Amino acid sequence: MNCDEVRPLLAAHLDGELDVVRDADVVAHLNTCTACADAALAHAARRSLIVEKLTRYAAPAGLRASIRAALPTAAPVARAPWWMANRQVFPLAATFVVAIGLGFTWGGARARRAARLDEVVSSYVRSNASGHAIDVISTDRHTVKPWFAGKLDFAPPVYDLASAGFPLVGGRVDRIHEQTAAVLIYNRRKHVIDLYITPDAGASLPAETTTSGFNLVSWTAGGQRFVAISDLAAPELADFARQFQQAN
Amino acid sequence: MFTPRTWPTRNYSVAGFLGINRPVRRTDSDTPMNAGALATDFERAMLPHLDAAFNLARWLMRNEHDARDCVQDAYLRAFQAFDRFRGGDGKPWLLTIVRNVCYSRLRRTQTIEPPNIFDETVHAVPDDSAAEAERLRREVRLELLQKAMEELPEAMREVIVLHDLEQLSYKEIAAVVGIPIGTVMSRLARARLRLQQELRRRVDATEKS
Numbered sequence: 001m002n003c004d005e006v007r008p009l010l011a012a013h014l015d016g017e018l019d020v021v022r023d024a025d026v027v028a029h030l031n032t033c034t035a036c037a038d039a040a041l042a043h044a045a046r047r048s049l050i051v052e053k054l055t056r057y058a059a060p061a062g063l064r065a066s067i068r069a070a071l072p073t074a075a076p077v078a079r080a081p082w083w084m085a086n087r088q089v090f091p092l093a094a095t096f097v098v099a100i101g102l103g104f105t106w107g108g109a110r111a112r113r114a115a116r117l118d119e120v121v122s123s124y125v126r127s128n129a130s131g132h133a134i135d136v137i138s139t140d141r142h143t144v145k146p147w148f149a150g151k152l153d154f155a156p157p158v159y160d161l162a163s164a165g166f167p168l169v170g171g172r173v174d175r176i177h178e179q180t181a182a183v184l185i186y187n188r189r190k191h192v193i194d195l196y197i198t199p200d201a202g203a204s205l206p207a208e209t210t211t212s213g214f215n216l217v218s219w220t221a222g223g224q225r226f227v228a229i230s231d232l233a234a235p236e237l238a239d240f241a242r243q244f245q246q247a248n
Numbered sequence: 249m250f251t252p253r254t255w256p257t258r259n260y261s262v263a264g265f266l267g268i269n270r271p272v273r274r275t276d277s278d279t280p281m282n283a284g285a286l287a288t289d290f291e292r293a294m295l296p297h298l299d300a301a302f303n304l305a306r307w308l309m310r311n312e313h314d315a316r317d318c319v320q321d322a323y324l325r326a327f328q329a330f331d332r333f334r335g336g337d338g339k340p341w342l343l344t345i346v347r348n349v350c351y352s353r354l355r356r357t358q359t360i361e362p363p364n365i366f367d368e369t370v371h372a373v374p375d376d377s378a379a380e381a382e383r384l385r386r387e388v389r390l391e392l393l394q395k396a397m398e399e400l401p402e403a404m405r406e407v408i409v410l411h412d413l414e415q416l417s418y419k420e421i422a423a424v425v426g427i428p429i430g431t432v433m434s435r436l437a438r439a440r441l442r443l444q445q446e447l448r449r450r451v452d453a454t455e456k457s
Contacts, residue, residue, distance in 0.1 A: 008434060008437070011440070017417065017418045017433065039376070042377055045382045046443070049381070049385040050443065053388050054394075054412065058299050059302035059319070060312065060316065064295065067298070068291065068295075071291070071324075071327055
């Protein structure tokens with residue numbers, strides 16, 4: 001080691017902060033170099049001047065007591081795990097989950113209802129367009145009702161509403177939503193009314209809707225689901241539904 | 249150290265649900281045993297270093313009143329952060345907080361000289377011999393030494409306090425001040441020399457007058 005290397009290490013040497021190897025090198029140099037040895041002595045004198053003479057302040061009386069007095073009321077900000085720290089969002093999150101669940105349930109039911117009504121509409125359109133609207137042509141309900149007997153596992157009510165302006169013209173069997181449905185066909189002037197009757201009354205359908213320009217009226221009675229569809233104006237179709245329900 | 253937290257009674261109001269009226273800060277009365285035990289741990293670990301904390305604050309702030317405030321503030325902060333204390337020697341940990349409190353208070357009232365403006369060529373010592381240092385040491389007047397120390401830049405003052413008065417190792421000082429160990433070594437050497445120069449200047453000035 002030369003003087004330039006040793007000088008910066010003198011303080012660390014005197015403070016005992018040098019590693020053994022470098023400290024030995026510094027000592028070896030100081031034994032041979034009087035200039036560095038004098039610098040080391042000067043630094044040692046400075047150091048002891050500070051250590052011996054510089055005031056080390058002691059905490060004033062009362063500071064300890066006032067710190068202790070302040071401590072217990074200053075509760076530490078406990079670092080809770082994130083799921084505790086964010087507990088406020090839990091009710092909110094739960095609400096979202098429930099809301100989404102409800103949304104799916106409601107949306108699903110809505111979609112199923114819509115699909116059901118769409119099937120009624122397409123069935124109505126198809127049968128009228130194909131000219132295959134009526135399997136049994138009869139204005140006599142005593143002809144139509146027995147005709148259904150061998151074709152259905154339920155007995156739909158059949159009424160002739162000619163006195164109310166809705167003459168019965170016939171019946172047919174159709175498939176609606178994977179169920180066999182009895183279809184009664186009524187006339188109103190030049191308009192055709194199809195009344196779809198299925199055995200399950202469980203599924204809820206909107207009472208009155210308009211789909212693809214057709215009006216639909218739905219109700220349940222005697223454990224059966226009735227859906228009347230027509231290109232009639234809505235009030236007239238509602239009148240038909242009322243007449244049928246009264247006859248029922 | 250995590251203390252299980254007890255929550256206030258569940259609040260199912262809309263405001264409580266949305267967290268608008270957050271529960272008030274827990275006071276000691278909620279969990280007397282926890283807070284009390286924690287305070288005891290804290291006191292056992294940190295109160296023995298009260299003199300060290302005050303000494304550092306006193307030298308940095310240069311007056312007793314501010315030093316008192318800083319130490320009080322630092323102890324509160326240390327208590328609140330006590331769960332981050334990883335055991336071992338609490339002294340460097342506490343002094344780091346004290347130092348931060350002091351500096352933020354100093355920054356509010358004055359500007360602090362950046363630590364690296366000291367140039368040894370500017371402050372060259374006329375006589376840096378062992379004889380001169382020894383003479384000063386024998387004849388020192390305490391009030392002049394006091395004044396010289398207070399006039400040192402904070403960066404130099406703090407390494408002298410931390411090492412020569414509080415006996416922290418270079419490594420601990422490096423952690424407290426946030427500088428490399430090599431910088432601690434050179435800064436401490438320059439700080440001692442600078443203090444001697446300032447002292448000599450004052451001794452000469454009083455002798456002349």
